[in-house]
Amino acid sequence: MDIPVSEVKKELEARLPDVKLRAVGNSLLVENPDDLPRVALFLKENPKFLLDYLSSVTGADYLSYLESVYHLYSMAKKHGPVALRVRVPKNKARIPSLVTVYRSAELQEREAYDTFGIIYEEHPDLRRLFMWEDFEGHPLRKDYAQEDSETLEAADIAWLEARGVEVPPEMKEKAKALEAAGQRAVAQKPEKPRN
Amino acid sequence: MTFGWGVFKGMMVTLKNFVTSYACKRDNGGIFTVQYPEEREKEFENFRNFPFLVYDGTPDKVRCVACGICERECPTKCIHIEMETDAAGKPARKPAVFDIDYGLCMNCGLCEEVCPFDSIFMDCAFEVAAAERLDGLVFHKKALLKSNEYFRKVRPALASAIDQKRKAAEEKKKAQAQPPEAPKPQ
Amino acid sequence: METIPFSKNTDTAEMLEINFGPQHPSTHGVFRMAVQLEGEKICGLKPVFGYLHRNHEQIAENLPYAAVMPYTDRLDYVNALTNNFGYALAVEKLAGLEVPERAEYIRVIMAELARIVNHIAVIGFMLNDLGAFFTPLLYAFRERERILDIFEGVTGSRLMNNFFRFGGVKHDLTEADLAEIKKIIARFPAFLKEFEDLLTKNEILCMRCQNVGILSAGDAINAGITGPVLRASGVNYDIRKVDGYSIYNRFDFQVPLGKKGDVYDRYYVRILEIRQSLKILEQALAKIPQGEIMNKKALPYLKMPRNFKPPVGEAYGRIESPKGELGFYVVSDGTPQPWRYHVRAPSLINLTALEEMCLGQKVADAIVILGSIDIVLGETDR
Amino acid sequence: MNRILGFFDQIFVSAKAWLLALLGRFLPDWVVVLASIVISGVVILVMGAVIMMYLTLLERKLLGRIQNRYGPNRVGKWGLLQPIADGIKMFTKEDIIPANADKIIHLLAPIVIVVPAFMIFLVVPFGRGMTAANLNIGLLYFIAVSSVTTLPIFMGSWASRNKYSLLGGMRTAAQMISYEVPMTLSVVPVIMMSQSLSTNEIVLAQSGCSGLHWFIFTPWGLAGFIVFFLCATAECNRPPFDLPEAESELVAGFHTEYSGMKFALFYMAEYMNAFTLCGIAATLFLGGWQGPFLPSWAWFFGKTFILICVMIWFRGTFPRFRVDQLMGFAWKFLLPLTLINILVAALWHFLPPVWAWLWSALILVISFFILVKLNINFVPEKRVYTLES
Secondary structure, rough: OOOOEEEEHHHHHHHHOOOEEEEEEOOOEEOOOHHHHHHHHHHHHHHOOEEEEEEEEEEEEOOEEEEEEEEEOOOOOOEOOOOEEEEEEEOOEEEEOOHHHHOOOHHHHHHHHHHHHOEOOOOOOOOOOOOOOOOOOOOOOOOOOEEEEOOOOOHHHHHHHHOOHHHHHHHHHHHHHHHHHOOOOOOOOOOOOOO | OOOOOHHHHHHHHHHHHHHHHHHHHHHOOOOOOOOOOOOOOOOOOOOOOOOEEOOOOOOOEOOOOOHHHHHHHHHOOOOOEEEEEEEOOEEEEEEEEEEEOOOOOOOOHHHEEEOOOEEEEOOOOOOOOOEEEEEEEEOOOHHHEHHHHHHHHOOOOHHHHHHHHHHHHHHHHHOOOOOOOOOOOO | OOOOOOOOOOOOOOOOOOEEOOOOOOOOOEEEEEEEEEOOEEEEEEEEOOOOOOOHHHHHOOOOOOHHHHHHHHHOOOHHHHHHHHHHHHHHHHHHOOOOOHHHHHHHHHHHHHHHHHHHHHHHHHHHHOOOOOHOOOHHHHHHHHHHHHHHHHHHHOOOOOOOOOEEEEEOOOOOHHHHHHHHHHHHHHHHHHHHHHHHHHHHHHHHOOOOOOHHHHHHHHHHOOHHHHHHHOOOOOOOHOOOOOHHHHHOEEEOOOOOHHHHHHHHHHHHHHHHHHHHHHHHHHEEEEEOOOOOOHHHHHHOOOOHOOOEEEEEEEEOOEEEEEEEEEEEEOOOOEEEEEOOOOHHHHHHHHHHHHHOOOOHHHHHHHHHHHHOOOHHHO | OOHHHHHHHOOHHHHHHHHHHHHHHOHHHHHHHHHHHHOOOOOOOHHHHHHHHHHHHHHHHHHHHHHHHHHOOOOOEEEEEEEHHHHEEEHHHHOOOOOOOOOHHHHHHHHHHHHHHHHHHHHHOOOOOOOOOOOOOOHHHHHHHHHHHHHHHHHHHHHHHOOOHHHHHHHHHHHHHHHHHHHHHHHHHHHHOOOOOOOOOHHHHHHOHOOOOOOHHHHHHHHHHHHHHHHHHHHOOOOOOOOOOOHHHOOHHHHHOOHHHHHHHHHHHHHHHHHHHHHHHHEEEEEEEOOOOOHHHHHHHHHHHHHHHHHHHHHHHHHOOHHHHHHHHHHHHHHHHHHHHHHHHHHHHHOOOOHHHHHHHHHHHHHHHHHHHHHHHHOOOOOOOOEEO
């Protein structure tokens, strides 16, 4: 049972007049990220929708901005989904967390933080989910440069040599050259054959 | 009596299985193990493991024309093809190099699906273990090439369908190769 | 190793911090639970993920739509067919592809067989966690073997099936296959009875499972828990019923519900679900029509996966996988590769409430609770 | 007929006597006494090792059959050489000692655990006149020595400096001490009836009527036997009481950090304990070597073998208890039952036969039900599940 976006939008605009909304495709864009918890709480508690179940939280990178998408369903009324989305600029990717409204956001927001670098404010435990703590970058962003596993950097060589591993001289030279140029060892991205 | 009855019933189940493992056949609760090298499970025609190349008759008559579609579509990029060039440097529609890294291949069968020349198929052979990761598991053209007869043996239904299709195509081609009769003026 | 932010401080009290995993016989793979213990009682538990992380989503974003299909097999590798189902559903929604009748039936039959495989295997593994020395597991595997033979005969592979295609399925079910499936369904109730005799009323199992790891319905909904774990808590929510995706609304089946939401309910709900799956299978086998197995419009894309370019847009396809709601969120930008591809993994999200379920219980219970949630690390870590 | 039976019955005893007589011809008496001890010792040592080896094979075979598979069948005919292959593997494996371990205790633990396992063999009556040392306090000796096993397990777990091992060690200490109590108490009626602590005397007290005088055929004997057997299963850490090892929880419990031969010694002690405990159970309640038609030692080994098979059957069927339930089972269920059992045995002694039967059976059944009612958490809840559309 689908809920038409226009209906949700109408109801929301009537009840929360200061929230700016825009219908994007089959989903509802909350223009100001700070309004998101209010909207979610309203949808969760409003008897007409009772969207008590947050199915999926995910980020997406649209080059000029980052987006966080939420799919809400109702277990009580067995309808849905209502998709909410929030857009934030890349350099200021901060969205209020939904954990206080839906606990199911906990691990999913951690995942989106890990992979997209979206900071969910007031999340009780915002750590990386899959990658290790001092991992650099956010792997699902489109500008993420993957580390080249074949080429060693100066730090890697120091780490290896401290453990008594012999590093071939040509690798050392390459690392030195990289360091002198102030570059990282970045893997060549597989070119995307777009026909 | 509720206490102890469930435990007793459970013990009876295991006892029953203990007895049937001596008394019964595989399908009626007997021993289920297949003692692998001596006994083998039934082989299924659809079973796919690693790809191989089909040739007709002699190994130089390879169906593959080195178009590189499978190479491009392979999700794991485990196929490497180089086209053969003849003495003049013109590309001969034949692979000079055809390598498949079995260590990388994930047996998805997409290469078989996309191949327009009915040349690459999934093999049923699964005993391809090797001691070396690179030397042993990267299969080169010579090892990959298998005859159509072999193909017919391991996957009879598919092979006969492919053979029919090819035969039909050949006949059609032959028919087309003959100079078309002049269209009758209406 | 990173520090785990436990809610209680380990240093002040007489506590023991233990890592269960990443290498441990009962974490079902490389999952790690950092556990705070006071004697044998659990005072804090944090799951740690990522030991099997391979960035499935990025791999998929760099591949044509069709080439992602074999990768979805590797998410929940116990039942690859339902993963295929979810992904195919999402992409068909995106591209607006219809699926022929017979293909729908084949899909349902295969998905339900996969559900049975998963549930019996899970019960077996859970019993292993409880300390039964492999007997239930091997009985379960004995029956699973027969179903895997079907999978091998039909799809070409026992585990990594790669069977679904957009707009249909790869192979047809022959009459012989159908007869074989019927045979399996016919013999399954006897096996279930044996299994239940061994387990359901066993006092030790009841003692270990009843009133352990209780999860209330409200908590379960709020924590986004789905699948048998949710239904064991007494919430009637089965996506096969709610969405009626594919052709599930044509079948007559019921949703078994638990009473308390403890480990025992989760065990028994799975047993009951197997019976319902058998019911669906019987109906599907009786009704399966003749016909095409691929949508004609989608046929050319089999040969040219790169020509498959769904229109710009997004779709969220979800199915009731044996572990819970498996959702695929796919965004297309009109190119052969998805712009964004996200998997809503039930194995991961069902772990949200793991700590609450375990607090105050014994070490042994934590293992059983984890076993009863039913995670597969391929899907959890992606 | 009787002579042939008598010959086979005493074959080992007469062989030893013949050997000693042979030695006595040209050696002084004290050497012959020494030789007698050495012969018994060597026989026990060899028997202990062989029993352990073939018990592992038996267990794997039976478990395999219970689970519809073959079990080991590749080394030798029916896998008969498998234990030897395992032994070679154990010998050649690297001996790993954790860097932070207490090395001396880590080394000592497996040695200390094997010694009492061998020592118990001393009082086991393998057949008529086939007790290595016919102590008049044999039963007390058995209880004392078997309780030593707790110590080396705790030593091993503590010395490993491993948290899993530590948890396993804690569990062992709690479990073995707890189960010692009902086990000892369940033996008391037997002592009361046979009026002796000597294992041989106990067997002799059960003679007559081709087996009908075995203690198991009395109400208190049956209850005592069940309690004793359960406690014995717990004492040698076998499922469903295998908490100290608890593979699925504690990896391998107290022997997580042991490898190679040290691990094998732990294993050996476990199986030898299982054998001796089953042997003692057979002695106390099943009439030991008593039985018609067959040589006495065959009866003893047969009964022990059946009890061991039951233990393996347990392992093939049951999940494991949890630690609190395990302790509760010992203290709240088995202990009161044994105390009542002692009372019942006293009643049995004073009442005339038919009344004794009736009363003791009645008391035991009633007290069993009362105990079940009191331990309501052992009794499964009944649940009815709903199916909703």
